[in-house]
Amino acid sequence: MKTTEKIKVELANLKKNGAEYADTRFYHSRETESITFLQGNLKECRSSGTTGIGVRVLYNGAWGFASSSSTENLTAIFDTAFENARAASGRLLFPVKLADRKPLTAEYISPREIDPFDVPITDKLDFLRKIDAQLKHDIVAQRVSYITSDKQEIIFIDTDGSHIEKNVCDIFTGMKVIGVEGDGNSQERSYELGGNGYGTRGWETLVSDDNFSKNADRIVDELSKILVAPHAPKDTRSVILLPGIMFLQTHEVIGHALELDRILGYELSYAGGSFVKLEDFGNLQYGSEKLTVRADGTLPNSPGSYGFDDDGVECQNTVLIEKGILKNAITSRQTVVEANERAGKKIFDKSGGCARASNFNRTPLERMTNINIDPGEDGSLDDIIASTEKGIVLDGARSWSIGSNREQFHFANEIGWLVEDGIKKGVVKNPTYSSDTLPFWRSLSAVGDKSTTELVYVPNCGKGLPSQQMYLGHLIPVCKFDNVTIGK
Numbered sequence: 001m002k003t004t005e006k007i008k009v010e011l012a013n014l015k016k017n018g019a020e021y022a023d024t025r026f027y028h029s030r031e032t033e034s035i036t037f038l039q040g041n042l043k044e045c046r047s048s049g050t051t052g053i054g055v056r057v058l059y060n061g062a063w064g065f066a067s068s069s070s071t072e073n074l075t076a077i078f079d080t081a082f083e084n085a086r087a088a089s090g091r092l093l094f095p096v097k098l099a100d101r102k103p104l105t106a107e108y109i110s111p112r113e114i115d116p117f118d119v120p121i122t123d124k125l126d127f128l129r130k131i132d133a134q135l136k137h138d139i140v141a142q143r144v145s146y147i148t149s150d151k152q153e154i155i156f157i158d159t160d161g162s163h164i165e166k167n168v169c170d171i172f173t174g175m176k177v178i179g180v181e182g183d184g185n186s187q188e189r190s191y192e193l194g195g196n197g198y199g200t201r202g203w204e205t206l207v208s209d210d211n212f213s214k215n216a217d218r219i220v221d222e223l224s225k226i227l228v229a230p231h232a233p234k235d236t237r238s239v240i241l242l243p244g245i246m247f248l249q250t251h252e253v254i255g256h257a258l259e260l261d262r263i264l265g266y267e268l269s270y271a272g273g274s275f276v277k278l279e280d281f282g283n284l285q286y287g288s289e290k291l292t293v294r295a296d297g298t299l300p301n302s303p304g305s306y307g308f309d310d311d312g313v314e315c316q317n318t319v320l321i322e323k324g325i326l327k328n329a330i331t332s333r334q335t336v337v338e339a340n341e342r343a344g345k346k347i348f349d350k351s352g353g354c355a356r357a358s359n360f361n362r363t364p365l366e367r368m369t370n371i372n373i374d375p376g377e378d379g380s381l382d383d384i385i386a387s388t389e390k391g392i393v394l395d396g397a398r399s400w401s402i403g404s405n406r407e408q409f410h411f412a413n414e415i416g417w418l419v420e421d422g423i424k425k426g427v428v429k430n431p432t433y434s435s436d437t438l439p440f441w442r443s444l445s446a447v448g449d450k451s452t453t454e455l456v457y458v459p460n461c462g463k464g465l466p467s468q469q470m471y472l473g474h475l476i477p478v479c480k481f482d483n484v485t486i487g488k
């Protein structure tokens with residue numbers, strides 16, 4: 001009997017024995033490969049292949065979970081998951097109920113022309129060697145570049161009759177140059193592969209144009225300017241955030257703040273809660289009228305698009321904030337029911353399809369899909385600069401710290417350019433900015449048009465205990481915020 005048929009037999013047995021619901025994620029193949037070049041040398045070349053299965057059982061309102069890298073004794077895995085659910089069911093504060101959804105028979109294959117695992121390793125080394133040679137320069141003390149590829153083939157089956165097969169392949173590539181100033185302090189400039197959110201997401205995204213080559217020259221040039229630049233001022237002015245920092249601004253104090261498990265108080269491990277309350281949905285003015293944010297898991301070319309989540313719910317395009325007003329959250333089947341019951345009214349219609357686990361041996365949590373900001377009507381980057389009296393253009397994330405409930409933040413950037421009377425001036429070093437979350441988003445005064453928009457991939461969003469690293473993306477325009485404290 002095929003493994004999937006055996007899984008269906010085990011699921012039927014669980015139902016017969018009193019389980020309310022159960023699902024399995026069978027990873028019949030997962031391949032990862034990571035290659036890093038440092039200072040002209042191959043620093044690391046690592047590849048791995050795994051298989052495994054994770055089983056979730058709901059019994060008397062409690063989850064039980066078990067997983068194994070072997071599918072040889074499936075009955076033992078299912079029995080352990082059921083036993084865990086039974087043990088947990090006596091210790092519940094809030095019984096788990098799952099929002100309705102239609103069981104699906106479906107398939108999702110992430111779009112690609114060339115599977116990175118079909119590309120010879122020599123081609124990948126040649127690609128990185130070429131980039132490395134381009135980054136080599138007198139002012140560059142250290143240069144690093146990398147390619148990471150991941151392909152997951154997963155079959156999701158549940159007791160409702162769902163059968164979903166996924167083949168999701170992602171590739172992440174980036175480079176960084178570090179220089180040392182006369183006083184011994186270091187400066188850095190980096191670039192990560194992104195795109196525009198459309199097209200494919202295979203090996204061809206690296207090699208089909210001279211994107212990497214152009215950006216290699218640009219970051220070396222910018223580093224040379226940072227190394228001799230004056231310090232950024234300490235004052236209050238408009239900040240114009242390019243996508244290379246705007247994505248993180250959105251990630252940390254919109255994305256994480258709107259995960260419904262955090263809002264319900266469940267996820268407190270990574271600077272963990274949220275200032276958002278259930279009564280805020282439909283009312284809270286999160287930002288200015290120019291702010292419309294969506295969780296869009298349907299964007300073709302992004303690691304935040306995966307077809308169907310680990311509850312078996314299809315990816316969706318959900319408006320989270322509409323013209324500044326908070327409308328929705330990053331949700332799963334479980335949390336929408338609990339949130340509605342706790343609020344005593346229907347806030348959420350259905351699951352937003354955002355339950356994801358990072359591997360077969362982890363349980364699904366609310367995770368960001370692609371948390372995007374709609375482009376605006378304030379023109380190009382040049383238009384935004386031209387309409388700014390006193391400002392600073394910022395790019396690149398060097399370090400950041402966020403309040404424990406995402407209520408305030410401080411970001412340090414790789415590079416800044418001062419803006420005076422509508423003119424972009426020279427580079428300044430060590431720029432930083434900080435603010436409280438809501439006043440900051442309410443001070444959003446310009447949103448760039450589509451020409452300013454870039455998709456930034458995030459390969460390392462951390463959440464949960466035990467830790468789960470997740471892939472996602474942000475499709476983000478240039479944005480301007482007024483009266484922001486910088487340099488403190």
Ligand SMILES: [Zn+2]
Nearest residue numbers: 251256461462
């Ligand atoms: Zn994150």
